[in-house]
Amino acid sequence: MNLQDVRIPIGDWVDAMVDWLTINLVWMFDGISDILGSLIDALETALQFPPALVTIAVLALIALFARNWKFSLFTALSFGLIVTMGQWEAAMSTLALVLVASILAVLLGVPLGIIAARNQAFSALLRPVLDFMQTMPSFVYLIPAIIFFGIGKVPGVVATIVFSMPPGARLTELGLRQVDAEVVEAGEAFGASPAKILTRVQIPLALPTIMAGINQVIMLALSMVVIAGIVGAGGLGAEVFRGVTRLNVGLGFEGGLSVVILAVFLDRVTGAFGSKASSRTSK
Amino acid sequence: MSLIQVRDIHKVFGRKADKAVEMLKEGQDRESVEAATGTTPAVIDASFDVERGEIFVVMGLSGSGKSTLVRCLNLIHRPTSGQVVIDGIDIGTLSPAELRALRSEKISMVFQHFGLFPHRTVLDNAMWGLEVRQVPMNERRTRALEALRLVGLDGWEDSYPGELSGGMQQRVGLARALATDADILLMDEAFSALDPLIRSEMQEQLVNLQQELQKTIVFITHDLNEAMYLGDRIAMMKDGRIVQIGTAEEILQDPANDYVEAFVQDVDRSRVLTASAVMEEPIATILRREGPKAALKHMRERQITALFVVDPNRRLIGAALDDDVIAAVRSGSGKLDDILHYDVLTVSPDTPLVDLLIPAAESRLPLAVVEDGRLVGVIPRVTLLAALGGSHRDAMEDQNAAVATATPSTGVE
Ligand SMILES: Nc1ncnc2c1ncn2[C@@H]1O[C@H](COP(=O)(O)OP(=O)(O)O)[C@@H](O)[C@H]1O
Ligand SMILES: [Mg+2]
Numbered sequence: 001m002n003l004q005d006v007r008i009p010i011g012d013w014v015d016a017m018v019d020w021l022t023i024n025l026v027w028m029f030d031g032i033s034d035i036l037g038s039l040i041d042a043l044e045t046a047l048q049f050p051p052a053l054v055t056i057a058v059l060a061l062i063a064l065f066a067r068n069w070k071f072s073l074f075t076a077l078s079f080g081l082i083v084t085m086g087q088w089e090a091a092m093s094t095l096a097l098v099l100v101a102s103i104l105a106v107l108l109g110v111p112l113g114i115i116a117a118r119n120q121a122f123s124a125l126l127r128p129v130l131d132f133m134q135t136m137p138s139f140v141y142l143i144p145a146i147i148f149f150g151i152g153k154v155p156g157v158v159a160t161i162v163f164s165m166p167p168g169a170r171l172t173e174l175g176l177r178q179v180d181a182e183v184v185e186a187g188e189a190f191g192a193s194p195a196k197i198l199t200r201v202q203i204p205l206a207l208p209t210i211m212a213g214i215n216q217v218i219m220l221a222l223s224m225v226v227i228a229g230i231v232g233a234g235g236l237g238a239e240v241f242r243g244v245t246r247l248n249v250g251l252g253f254e255g256g257l258s259v260v261i262l263a264v265f266l267d268r269v270t271g272a273f274g275s276k277a278s279s280r281t282s283k
Numbered sequence: 284m285s286l287i288q289v290r291d292i293h294k295v296f297g298r299k300a301d302k303a304v305e306m307l308k309e310g311q312d313r314e315s316v317e318a319a320t321g322t323t324p325a326v327i328d329a330s331f332d333v334e335r336g337e338i339f340v341v342m343g344l345s346g347s348g349k350s351t352l353v354r355c356l357n358l359i360h361r362p363t364s365g366q367v368v369i370d371g372i373d374i375g376t377l378s379p380a381e382l383r384a385l386r387s388e389k390i391s392m393v394f395q396h397f398g399l400f401p402h403r404t405v406l407d408n409a410m411w412g413l414e415v416r417q418v419p420m421n422e423r424r425t426r427a428l429e430a431l432r433l434v435g436l437d438g439w440e441d442s443y444p445g446e447l448s449g450g451m452q453q454r455v456g457l458a459r460a461l462a463t464d465a466d467i468l469l470m471d472e473a474f475s476a477l478d479p480l481i482r483s484e485m486q487e488q489l490v491n492l493q494q495e496l497q498k499t500i501v502f503i504t505h506d507l508n509e510a511m512y513l514g515d516r517i518a519m520m521k522d523g524r525i526v527q528i529g530t531a532e533e534i535l536q537d538p539a540n541d542y543v544e545a546f547v548q549d550v551d552r553s554r555v556l557t558a559s560a561v562m563e564e565p566i567a568t569i570l571r572r573e574g575p576k577a578a579l580k581h582m583r584e585r586q587i588t589a590l591f592v593v594d595p596n597r598r599l600i601g602a603a604l605d606d607d608v609i610a611a612v613r614s615g616s617g618k619l620d621d622i623l624h625y626d627v628l629t630v631s632p633d634t635p636l637v638d639l640l641i642p643a644a645e646s647r648l649p650l651a652v653v654e655d656g657r658l659v660g661v662i663p664r665v666t667l668l669a670a671l672g673g674s675h676r677d678a679m680e681d682q683n684a685a686v687a688t689a690t691p692s693t694g695v696e
Contacts, residue, residue, distance in 0.1 A: 186398035188359055190412040190463065191387030204402045 018144055029148045036154045039100050047092035052083045055092070059265065066272040078261040087239060087258040094225055094235035095262060097153060101160035102221040106214055109165040113172025113213075114198070123173060130166040138163050138224050142231050156225060156233030164220035171213025175206030211274030218266050226259055236262075284371060285332035286499050287339075287356065287467065292329050292365030294351050297322030300363045313522055325351040326362070327523040335466075338493060338500045342510040343520030349503045352520070353469050356501060357390045358382055369467070387416040391460035395472040397452045399444040405431065405455050406440035412463035430462035431455075433492065450481035457489075461496070470502045474509065486512055507546065511535075511555040519543050532560045552671050558639060559632035561670040562652045562660030568593050571600055571619055575611040578603050578619060589648050591627070591658060592619055599658040601625045602648050629653040632660070636671060643667050 022029075047055060056079045064072035082091045116123035141162050145155035179202050187197040203210070229237015236255050243252025295303045299320040306316045313324050325348040333339040341349050354360040356367055358374055367374050374385060391412060399408050407414075409427035418426070431437055434454040444452050453473060460468055474482045486509060493500065504510050510517050511531040519527045519534065527539035535555060538544035568591045569578050578590055588605040601623035611622050628646045630639060632654050643650055643664050650667075652660035 180396075180398075182394050182396050182398040183400060185354075185359060186392070186394055186400070186459075187411075189357055189386060189390075189392040189469075190415050190459075191383040191385070192411075192415045193383060196415065201400060205400075 018147055022147060032158075033149050033154050036100070036157055037152075040096055040153050040157060043096040043100055044093055047096055048089055052079075052088050056080060056083075062269060063265070066269045071268060075265055078264070082258045082261055085254040085258065087236065087254055090234070090236045090239050090255070091258045091262060094222075094229070094237065094259070097157055097160065097225045097228070097233060097235060098218065098221045098262070098266070101157045101225065102164060102214075102218045104157075105161045105165040105217050105221065106168050108161070109168025109213070109217065110172045110210065112165075112169040113174075113210075114176065116169065116173040117176035117202075126169065126173075130170055133162055134166040138227055142228065146231060151232040153233045156228030156231065159228055160221050160224040163224045164217045167216035167220065168213045171216070172206070172210050175209030175213070176202050178209065179205045208274055208278030211270065211277050215267060215270040215274060218270055219263065222259065222263055222266060286335045286370055287333035287501070288366075288368040289329055289331050289333075289356070290366040290368065292326060292352075292355055292362040292367065293324065294326040294348075294355055294360055295322045295324045295363045304364050324523050326355065329365075329525050331518055331525065331528055333499055333501060335499055336497045337515045338502055338513050340502045340504060340510040340514030340517045341520060342504055342507060342514075342517050344505055347520040348523040349505070349520055350471050353471050353501055353503050356467075356469055357386055357392065383415075387412055387463060389465050390467040390469060391463050391465040392469040393453070393456045393460050393471070393473040395475055397444070397449075397456045397476075399452055399455055399459075401444055403443075404440065405436065405442050405444065405447070408444065408455050409440075409458045409462050411459055412465075416463070426464070427458070427462045430458040433461060434458045434488070448481075449477050450485060453477060453485065457492075461492075466499055468498045468500045470500060472503050472505065475504065475506065482509075489513065507550045508554070511550060519546070531555045532557070536560065553637035553640070554635050556636045556670060557632065558630050558634045558636070558650070558652050558662060559660070561636065561666055562632070562662050563649075563666060565591060565651075565658050565661045567591060567649075567661065568597075568658065569603070569619075570595060574617055574619055575603075575608050575622070578608045579605075579612055582608065591648075591651060591661065592623060593658055597657045599627065599629065599651055599653055599656070602627045602651075604647070624648075627651050630662075636667065639667055 056076055059079055060072045060076040063075040079091075082088055112126060116126050138159070141159035142155065145159040149155040149158060183205065184197060184201060187201045192200070225233065225235065226237040226240065229235050229239070230241045232238075236259050239255035240252050240259070243249065243255055293304045293307060295307075297303065297320065299322055303316050303320040303322040303324055306319065307313070307324060307327055311319075313327065316322070316324055327348075329352055331339070341352060343349050351360055355362045356369075358367070361375070369385070369389065372385075374382065377385060400411065403411075406424070406427055409431055410423045413423040413426060428437070428440065431440060434457050436451065436454050436458060439447065439451065444455060447455065453476075456473070474485050477485060489500075490513065502510075502513055504513075514531060516528060516530055517534055518525045519539075521542055527534060527543050529537075532555070534543060535547050535550065535552060538547055567581075567585065567587050567589065569581055571592050571594055581590060582588065582605055590603045590608075592600045592603055594600060603619055603622060604624065607622035611619075616622075627648060628642045629651045630642060630653070632652055639650060639662065643662070649661040649663040651658055652662060
């Protein structure tokens with residue numbers, strides 16, 4: 001018998017499972033869809049409604065607080081550039097999606113990492129799942145997301161959460177495991193409860209690593225949100241996609257440049273919080 | 284009742300721990316149990332008591348199970364079998380909350396690499412045990428500051444551990460342990476990571492603090508000199524088992540087996556042993572009223588060249604030397620008083636041998652060991668030298684000869 005003739009219908013099975021889920025869990029998907037949708041709308045409005053200059057001023061202030069006046073100035077100028085390229089609305093929409101997706105990815109990923117750090121069996125189980133989530137081509141997530149949630153921003157955010165969550169869980173686990181065992185023991189030896197040791201000793205000491213994980217989550221979320229733009233999530237992804245389909249290099253470039261500006265801003269801000277955390281713990 | 288009672292504890296790491304303990308109890312040796320079960324028996328059948336106010340040292344090479352043993356005392360490691368009784372309570376039976384209360388009130392711990400919280404100030408570190416116990420903030424501060432003062436760190440409370448030297452960091456560790464006012468202090472190689480100079484400074488500080496505070500201390504070390512210096516009693520560990528428990532002198536003078544004997548060979552005896560450990564029965568004595576003729580007779584019979592002169596209560600009066608005695612007999616003097624040397628060098632029973640060397644070199648007589656004015660022993664120079672060389676037991680067997688030859692015959696009048 002030739003191995004090529006054997007056809008294991010994994011694709012069929014996945015189809016069947018997705019069908020079953022859509023039929024039986026429709027109430028759950030609708031609920032998630034409603035909650036996510038209103039979250040996204042609210043944040044989008046908050047970013048798009050004020051005059052661009054006001055939003056830019058706020059972003060520049062954040063930049064100043066996180067780093068220094070140079071970065072603040074860079075932020076003001078580069079976001080100003082986005083406005084002048086006519087990409088402001090799209091950029092703020094993308095930013096809203098990135099923020100919602102990364103906050104939820106962090107809220108899911110960090111606790112998973114905490115459990116994994118404390119439980120060897122859970123860790124062994126979680127690791128291959130995370131590997132799978134991270135190496136599966138990001139496009140593939142869009143298919144079930146669209147099936148469950150239809151076209152639009154919600155499936156984009158769901159796919160983004162799945163795709164960007166792994167480093168949050170992974171680096172949280174790593175950070176917690178790296179905390180000096182003797183220091184944890186010192187917490188224990190004086191009668192602290194496990195919860196107190198976690199919040200007062202382990203998490204503060206793991207914070208630089210956890211922040212590095214959060215930084216990666218945000219960067220992955222940005223890349224995925226752009227891809228999701230292709231399937232109706234809107235924002236800068238849609239702009240880039242329009243540029244591609246019309247062979248309009250200029251439009252594609254403007255969209256792409258705006259993505260880069262967002263990426264630099266998000267990376268530098270979260271990176272700064274990470275190094276602030278580490279300067280405190282390594283003192 | 285002893286404050287800490289450890290009863291037959293085993294601690295085996297690994298999944299078949301219970302099976303391993305069973306095999307160990309059947310008398311199988313550690314290697315074969317390890318091979319058969321794939322476990323690590325870290326502590327095997329340890330039993331001992333620690334008295335209130337005592338410094339109990341656990342001493343052994345790296346990997347001998349000391350850290351594991353000490354962590355069984357506050358159940359950071361739960362013994363695979365056996366009991367730990369603290370202040371009458373079998374702590375294995377406590378609920379998690381009761382165990383935490385015990386740790387925050389009765390037992391505190393000092394760690395080899397200090398185990399300080401790098402993200403908290405010195406003061407916040409020192410307050411940790413009180414914070415855990417939810418002591419009100421004001422009291423927390425006062426008590427932590429007091430503990431920092433005790434260890435000599437006043438003025439450093441706002442620094443971070445990373446800004447301090449190793450010795451100072453360990454003082455923070457000590458302050459954190461003292462601040463909770465726990466009776467029991469577990470110190471796992473607390474000074475091992477420090478430079479030798481800082482280390483002996485810390486040892487002295489601990490001894491001084493102990494005189495003031497009277498804690499019950501279980502001190503772990505792999506350094507025999509440290510063990511001998513600090514320990515009221517010492518437990519010697521080897522491959523998970525306690526092979527001997529005793530005072531420094533007992534272990535030095537009477538090692539339980541070849542292992543301990545080999546171990547203690549290099550120890551600085553002159554600092555550990557005291558006069559009382561090496562002194563001989565004072566047989567070369569004579570009562571003052573007996574007179575020169577009797578003295579000469581004594582000297583001839585025992586073939587010795589000097590006598591300590593005492594009163595009926597064994598109070599030391601002085602010493603008589605052979606040539607003086609002979610001269611007195613020839614001149615017909617009837618009294619010892621005229622020829623007595625009153626400048627006999629005396630030492631107390633708890634003087635370390637190191638402090639006997641100069642007196643022994645300067646004196647023509649054996650050193651007189653005197654307690655409350657009474658002559659309780661003598662130390663001939665040969666005995667002292669033999670004890671420092673580690674062959675004290677041989678010297679004991681020849682004690683008469685030693686006494687006889689102790690006095691140099693070339694003394695200056
Ligand atoms: N948590 C643990 N898990 C497995 N084995 C351990 C653990 N802790 C200690 N051991 C083993 O137990 C033995 C004794 O270790 P330890 O108590 O640290 O010795 P010491 O403090 O005397 O150097 C060693 O063989 C060590 O590898
Ligand atoms: Mg150790």
